[in-house]
Amino acid sequence: MKVAVVGATGMVGEVMLKVLEERNFPITELLLVASERSVGKKLTYKNNEYTVIGLADAVAAKPQIAIFSAGGDTSIEWAPKFAEAGTTVVDNSSAWRMDPTKKLIVPEINASELTKEDKIIANPNCSTIQMVMALAPLHEKYKMKRVVVSTYQSVSGTGVKAVKQLENEIAGIDGEMAYPYPIGRNALPHCDVFLENGYTKEEMKLAREPQKIFNDKTFSVSATAVRIPTAGGHSESVNVEFENDFDLADVRKMLHETPGVVVQDNTDTNTYPMPIYAHDKDEVFVGRIRRDETQPNTLNMWIVADNLRKGAATNTIQIAEYLVENDLV
Numbered sequence: 001m002k003v004a005v006v007g008a009t010g011m012v013g014e015v016m017l018k019v020l021e022e023r024n025f026p027i028t029e030l031l032l033v034a035s036e037r038s039v040g041k042k043l044t045y046k047n048n049e050y051t052v053i054g055l056a057d058a059v060a061a062k063p064q065i066a067i068f069s070a071g072g073d074t075s076i077e078w079a080p081k082f083a084e085a086g087t088t089v090v091d092n093s094s095a096w097r098m099d100p101t102k103k104l105i106v107p108e109i110n111a112s113e114l115t116k117e118d119k120i121i122a123n124p125n126c127s128t129i130q131m132v133m134a135l136a137p138l139h140e141k142y143k144m145k146r147v148v149v150s151t152y153q154s155v156s157g158t159g160v161k162a163v164k165q166l167e168n169e170i171a172g173i174d175g176e177m178a179y180p181y182p183i184g185r186n187a188l189p190h191c192d193v194f195l196e197n198g199y200t201k202e203e204m205k206l207a208r209e210p211q212k213i214f215n216d217k218t219f220s221v222s223a224t225a226v227r228i229p230t231a232g233g234h235s236e237s238v239n240v241e242f243e244n245d246f247d248l249a250d251v252r253k254m255l256h257e258t259p260g261v262v263v264q265d266n267t268d269t270n271t272y273p274m275p276i277y278a279h280d281k282d283e284v285f286v287g288r289i290r291r292d293e294t295q296p297n298t299l300n301m302w303i304v305a306d307n308l309r310k311g312a313a314t315n316t317i318q319i320a321e322y323l324v325e326n327d328l329v
């Protein structure tokens with residue numbers, strides 16, 4: 001495969017290259033693409049040095065697959081140009097996620113929707129991916145009615161500038177701010193921009209994307225997204241009400257048997273998911289599984305994943321692998 005990685009110099013881009021290498025993605029030619037600022041810069045993949053090129057040169061090279069993580073504006077402008085050149089784009093930004101003509105894919109759940117005609121495919125939001133990974137088997141068996149989620153999101157989810165802000169605060173350096181307030185020793189109930197309805201854009205992604213992924217509007221999601229001073233890994237407290245009652249042992253067994261999900265749940269040994277354990281792993285970790293004692297058919301869980309891996313790079317590359325394995329590019 002001739003593969004382009006657009007946004008190769010960014011935080012997600014760096015993890016993309018690592019995951020492509022780890023999974024030995026079948027690459028015959030690799031194009032590393034970034035903004036004009038980075039053209040000519042050298043990056044390494046599998047011990048070989050590559051020179052970063054610009055978007056126009058990458059389109060002209062007609063790669064079979066282009067993996068985008070370069071922000072929404074770049075995707076809006078350039079993904080259609082790649083698609084016109086015959087390239088299949090898998091996009092990490094929010095640009096195409098809710099476009100009714102584009103598919104929103106978590107491979108373990110709905111990759112079978114993909115066809116050769118899909119030339120721009122969207123990767124869901126990082127917080128959505130880890131939540132639906134744990135909800136999918138439960139929704140199938142017990143049918144969700146309503147989900148209430150509160151997130152505890154790391155600074156790496158905002159990008160390089162935010163990671164630097166936290167590092168500067170820890171080192172006592174007065175530096176550039178990614179957030180309107182200090183993030184160290186703090187919690188900001190503010191991820192992405194505020195919308196007219198009083199929610200943030202991140203919260204509305206969590207509310208809308210699961211309905212599209214499950215192709216089901218019969219359940220609803222209410223979200224509060226909070227930024228906390230962890231370097232990497234997002235955590236979520238998820239309360240889910242089902243149509244049907246469940247048995248806790250069955251819930252644990254089902255999650256345990258779900259590919260890509262790991263149950264870490266033993267209060268006797270203080271075993272529960274945490275960002276430091278999820279770091280650099282592809283799985284979604286689920287624990288603190290317990291019945292909500294205040295209303296029927298309702299479950300509480302704590303879900304953690306590495307936002308740069310399953311939340312971004314790994315999910316995107318799994319989509320690309322599915323396309324290759326099923327002869328869809």
Ligand SMILES: NC(=O)c1ccc[n+]([C@@H]2O[C@H](COP(=O)([O-])OP(=O)(O)OC[C@H]3O[C@@H](n4cnc5c(N)ncnc54)[C@H](OP(=O)(O)O)[C@@H]3O)[C@@H](O)[C@H]2O)c1
Binds near residue numbers: 011036
């Ligand atoms: N961080 C996360 O947890 C996460 C999770 C899921 C999805 N995403 C999405 O992934 C994307 C990248 O996020 P990130 O955290 O990796 O950001 P980042 O570290 O700021 O990197 C941005 C990348 O995009 C490139 N870029 C920016 N403007 C460009 C342009 N006009 N033309 C071509 N390339 C351009 C940058 O190139 P230069 O180095 O040349 O500027 C860099 O490679 C965003 O859309 C984000 O929403 C992020």
